[in-house]
Amino acid sequence: MKVKHWRLGVPRALFYYYYAPWWETFLENLGAEVVVSPPTSKEILDLGVGLAVAEACLPVKVYYGHAAWLAPRVEALFVPRLVSVEQKSFICPKLMGLPDMLRAAIKDCPPVIAPTVDLARRPKEGLRAAIRATARALGAGNREALQAAALAGARYREWLARQREGGPYLGNSVPVGNWEQPPLTIGGGAPVDYPLKHGSRPVADTDISLAVGIVGHSYLLYDRYLGMDIPGKVARLGGRVVLPENIDPTLGEAACRQLPKRLYWTLGRKIMGTALHLMEKEEIAGLIHLTAFGCGPDSLVGDLAERYAHRLGKPFLLLTLDEQTGEAGVATRLEAFMDMLSRRRSA
Ligand code: SF4
Incomplete structure (x- = not known):
């Protein structure tokens, strides 16, 4: 044939x-x-x-x-x-x-x-x-x-x-044509050069290891236009980014067992499990949850994750994106969050 x-x-x-x-x-x-x-x-x-x-x-x-x-x-x-x-x-x-x-x-x-x-x-x-x-x-x-x-x-x-292991996220895939997305270094890779906007400043050098967990759907986290490259922005503000893909999924599954009811959405459970696992870790200074406007599962998981973070005293930033979201506002919130984490760490 x-x-x-x-x-x-x-x-x-x-x-x-x-x-x-x-x-x-x-x-x-x-x-x-x-x-x-x-x-x-x-x-x-x-x-x-x-x-x-x-x-x-x-x-x-x-x-x-x-x-x-x-x-x-x-x-x-x-x-x-x-x-x-x-x-x-x-x-x-x-x-x-x-x-x-x-x-x-x-x-x-x-x-x-x-x-x-x-x-x-x-x-x-x-x-x-x-x-x-x-x-x-x-x-x-x-x-x-x-x-x-x-x-x-x-x-x-x-x-x-x-x-x-923190390797490039899409660096190992095979995009066709000339459209290869530059690999996004994750999991503690060297922060890339980034022109800071809106009078922002990186946190002090001593805070360079400020570990920040960022959770959300991969199609938000790694789509640099849609997700506004939040992991990259946090890295350029001096954060050491930890992403869901850096975590063994069995650890997230285990963390989810503390929930009173099983989450039936695959992605919601993955996000919640990663968030729970990270918020229990002493070395994680804070968590950012990136969600999409109009997402039903996100509205549930976002609220649940925030409640657990408050219970454990872990700083938590919920960022909801839609097509109207301005980058300036997001950058300001990230800078304020990183400043707050830095001050907490110093205190
Ligand atoms: S509603 Fe939420 S889970 Fe469903 S496709 Fe949209 S972002 Fe993904």
Whole structure:
């Protein structure tokens, strides 16, 4: 059988920030030419805001923008329908309908390859079914699919291990074209040079090791436009940034057991578990929680995390972003927070 080499668009948004190496390796090994949209920009945000329903959260609006940017440039879009990626937990319902909403919203939308991933209902077969469905859509057979998935899994595990050690976040993935996002150094890497704005000043040299935990969805933390590069800003203010990807997920899961009820949202539990784990650590001076306006799970987790932080006496800053949020206001709040942490440390 002659396999067609699809020019396949992958939006650089939402779960791309969790699974980029897996998806890229898998699709490329099935013979696809993977085209990842460029990093989020004003053009992409405006595209998304113009297409998405007003009630959608900011990351979903941005996803629309990436998909719309790709639509005229590719032969098909890869938009997995993520229902659950683990047992007894679910992905936010806003993501389940993404493939259908894109088909309806984007004019001349190319075919959308949308394998369903539902490991809550089909724990054993769910992933294999999604792998086979994608391969079928690309014209590949089951054997190639399983081989490609094995390579993707190996690369993904290596990527996760590197992140835990503080390696560059996306430096190990394979963005296509000239749009590679400069690697974001995390987990105590050297702060990069940054022009401080609004009369801000870095905290004193002696506070250079002020450890600050920053939690939130990866698609906010690592999308530098959407998330305003909060980890970078904190690092440039002298903070030693600790991110969810630096933490062994089993520690977050263990920390979550102290909650009176299990959180059923996979990402919400990951964020809450990381926040709880970090706020119990003496060396963490404070926590920042980055949330998206219009996010239901975030409104619950943000409030819960703040209550636990108050109980433990850990400084906590909740930053909620939407398309109107001004960078100046965020920078001022960050500077005030870092100053406060520095003064507490001195005291
Ligand atoms: S979890 Fe929140 S931010 Fe993420 S897609 Fe759902 S509503 Fe949007």
